[in-house]
Amino acid sequence: MHWYVCPAVLLATVALVGSIGPAAAQDRIQDRFCLQGRQWGYPGxxxxxxxxxxxxxxxxxxxxxxxxxxxxxxxxxxxxxxxRY
Structure with missing residues (x-):
């Protein structure tokens, strides 16, 4: 009865790991510049x-x-x- 649990866990793990990569790449592109000042502090x-x-x-x-x-x-x-020659 529990023979299907291991493949299901493996499939869920692969899906989770596959979805993490592109999101991290988008975050790197989004935050090149910071709004700084008295209200925002550092890094802002x-x-x-x-x-x-x-x-x-x-x-x-x-x-x-x-x-x-x-x-x-x-x-x-x-x-x-x-x-260089």
Whole structure:
């Protein structure tokens, strides 16, 4: 009677793991710039994908926009090695 439980658990685990990957990639794209200021603190409201979008939200307030510290201090990716001769 319990022979079907193991495949069901395996299928649910695979479905859960498969759904996590794309959501994490979307989060990385969404938060490049942060709205910062007295009201927002540091790092601020980091939900803006472009500087212009952040500045439009900051317009008329005492807030300003800066790069998300998570990206500013992240290790840079290295490209493929190329000979220089």
């Amino acid at each position: 409201n980091c939900q803006f994908s472009s500087y212009a979008q952040c500045m439009a939200t900051a317009s008329g307030t005492d807030a300003y926009c800066g790069i998300n510290p998570q990206y500013a201090f992240a290790p840079q990716r290295r490209g493929p090695y190329r000979d």
